[in-house]
Amino acid sequence: MEFQKTVASEIRCHGIGLHTGRKVNMTIRPGEADSGVVFVRKDLSKDAVVEARLENVCDTTLATTVGVNGTRISTVEHLLSAFRGAGVDNAVVEIDCCELPIMDGSARPFIALLKNGGLKSQERPRRWMVIERPVSVSDGEGEAAFFPSSSFKITYTIEFNHPLVKTQNYSMFFSPEGYEQAISPARTFGFLKDVEYLQAKGLALGGSLKTAVVLDETKVINKEGLRFPDEFVRHKILDAVGDLFLLGMPILGHFVAKKSGHKLNNMLLEKLLTCRDCWKVVDQSAAFPREKGPVRVTGPSLQSATLL
Numbered sequence: 001m002e003f004q005k006t007v008a009s010e011i012r013c014h015g016i017g018l019h020t021g022r023k024v025n026m027t028i029r030p031g032e033a034d035s036g037v038v039f040v041r042k043d044l045s046k047d048a049v050v051e052a053r054l055e056n057v058c059d060t061t062l063a064t065t066v067g068v069n070g071t072r073i074s075t076v077e078h079l080l081s082a083f084r085g086a087g088v089d090n091a092v093v094e095i096d097c098c099e100l101p102i103m104d105g106s107a108r109p110f111i112a113l114l115k116n117g118g119l120k121s122q123e124r125p126r127r128w129m130v131i132e133r134p135v136s137v138s139d140g141e142g143e144a145a146f147f148p149s150s151s152f153k154i155t156y157t158i159e160f161n162h163p164l165v166k167t168q169n170y171s172m173f174f175s176p177e178g179y180e181q182a183i184s185p186a187r188t189f190g191f192l193k194d195v196e197y198l199q200a201k202g203l204a205l206g207g208s209l210k211t212a213v214v215l216d217e218t219k220v221i222n223k224e225g226l227r228f229p230d231e232f233v234r235h236k237i238l239d240a241v242g243d244l245f246l247l248g249m250p251i252l253g254h255f256v257a258k259k260s261g262h263k264l265n266n267m268l269l270e271k272l273l274t275c276r277d278c279w280k281v282v283d284q285s286a287a288f289p290r291e292k293g294p295v296r297v298t299g300p301s302l303q304s305a306t307l308l
């Protein structure tokens with residue numbers, strides 16, 4: 001039996017918002033069992049609380065934003081991804097801004113904070129969603145699907161018309177060790193021409209070479225270069241893990257995506273919940289696979305998914 005976990009003690013950090021460019025102070029506190037992740041806007045009224053739940057997603061443009069009654073919290077995917085990677089089910093996240101800090105553009109700083117602060121087990125079993133039948137969505141350009149699997153697997157493909165990116169594929173069995181080593185360090189990325197356009201529109205104001213990988217027409221302009229040759233697709237997996245956290249429980253299934261993003265990830269979760277005969281919820285999970293890190297796997301293609 002696997003039990004739910006929360007942080008063992010209060011964790012504090014600060015940074016800037018990727019899109020607002022504003023300074024953000026963030027505090028992570030222990031959460032009650034079965035409460036999930038709850039965001040609290042300390043710069044607003046005492047009632048400025050938003051649960052990290054699928055039904056509260058209000059925007060997926062450039063990042064995932066959750067909101068209730070006009071209270072919004074943007075760019076939640078990296079912290080939620082770190083929570084899933086570290087095994088955090090419940091937490092209270094207090095911020096004094098409308099956006100979470102971007103840190104270095106990856107989830108590695110959040111993983112380090114969670115490891116330093118420690119986790120504690122709660123006497124409540126962790127629930128898992130078990131995928132029993134394929135479910136897929138498409139927006140005409142990208143595709144995303146779930147397939148049955150005895151463990152959580154991810155297969156991701158990206159395609160960009162850039163000589164350094166082109167087509168990248170990555171597959172892994174999900175495990176805390178594999179996530180920390182191979183996924184959490186992968187940084188968000190953008191193209192210089194797009195960054196300049198977005199900043200002219202008042203967006204990506206916190207974007208810099210300290211918070212993202214930036215590419216010009218031919219190369220990475222960050223002096224330190226890439227952390228992995230395929231850092232781009234790894235970061236897309238990082239984002240997806242954070243988006244899938246909004247389901248409210250970990251998944252036992254194979255997530256397969258091609259040219260997906262926050263919007264399509266969200267669409268897939270919404271469709272999954274409507275296909276009630278495609279999944280079940282259990283309190284006891286299969287163990288994580290023996291692999292300690294990411295491994296290449298041969299999985300089903302998106303074309304083999306049954307469109308429901």
